[in-house]
Structures are given as structure tokens and as C-alpha cells.
Amino acid sequence: METTLELRLTYWVYLNGIRFFGPGRAELLAHIQETGSISGAAKAMEMSYKKAWRMVEEMNLEGKSPYVVAKKGGKEGGGTALTERGKAVVAAYNRLDHKLQALLKEEQELLDLI
Template sequence: MTKAKKEIRVRVWVDLDGERFFGPGRAELLQLIQDTGSISKAAKSMGMSYKKAWAMVDEMNEKAKKPYVIAQKGGQKGGGTEVTEAGKKMVDAYTRMMGRIQAIVEKDKSLLDYI
């Protein structure tokens, strides 16, 4: 019998009115949009359809106090997409919180002793 790999995984979502608003996927999407300047490129790197990525961005923009993403129409430079300051702050806050939660989990893995 091989020794089982044990791990504790934590995922956190922020709900608004009982529906998921923000979590690991949306944090990754915003970070990739920020890195690439493109919803299309961000969606592709996540293996997600462009339509789904746009729907996620639209929902975040509608429900947040301020939009998280602003899309620029094409032109001489071909347009692009920018994560706003509000979007950057949300990603940063979520990433910091997840880091603190993960540190707690790493510090106390005694639950795994009972498996």
C-alpha cells in the first residue's frame, strides 16, 4: 500500500446577496488581464472562452462599487483592456488574505493526523 498524499486546501469566495462575486478564478482573471492587457489573452491562458471571461468582467463591474476593468476600443494602437485601481486593490486584498489563511493552515496541519 502506497502512502496517501494528504493536504488541506482552502478556497475563499466573496458572496453578494448569496451569490459568488469574487474568488480564486476572478482574481486570476484580473491578474492575467493586468499582465497581458487583454481579456482574450487572459481567457485563453486560463482555458476559458472569451465570452465567459467577458461575462465575469461585466458582472464584477456591475456589482462592485467601481469598475474593475475598462476596455478601450480599437484604434491606432488596437485598443486594449486595463484593470482599474479598484480592481488592483481587490486582487491585492484577496491575495493578502489568502496568504494569511494559507499560513495558518501550514502552521497547523494536525487535522491530517486523523486521516
């Protein structure tokens, strides 16, 4: 049996000592931006709509300002969109993630020592 070593990093932003924002919520917001709907994002993540809606509601209520807003109906129908704050949060999270993943690649030497 071949041994596989892998270096992983998991991190979250905590709000008042409670996990508030991390990889799952970042992915959810990215899918909302891509699909224009919470249900489309939930399907893309194989998550229930109820759970996705709850996550959006928590981010909107506990963040400095809402991350997701409902779009009015019309010819194209309704849906949801990220606010400027939501887009900025996703962009900042992705920048941090890129930097941390690059750091992990630089530190792969640790795996050679184990």
C-alpha cells in the same frame, strides 16, 4: 497504494448571498493586468472569451465601481486594463489568500492526526 492527505481551503466573497468573487475571478483579473486583454486572459486560463467577458461584465456591474475598462485603440491598439478599484481588489484578495495559506501550513498537524 500510498495515501496522500492534503488540507485545502476554498473561499469566496458573497454579494447578496451569491458567490461574487473568488479564486477564478482573482486569477482572471491578474491575467487581464498581465496581458492587457480579456482574450489573452481567457487563453491563459483555457477559458472561453465569452465566459471571461461575462465574468468581467458581472464584476463591473455588481461591484462598487468597475474593475476593468477598455483602452482606446491607437498605435498599440486597444485592450483592457484594471481600474484602481480592480487593482485594489486583486491586492486585497492576494493578501487574504497569503494569510489563509500561511494559517493552513501552521495547522498541518491535523493531517498527522487523521
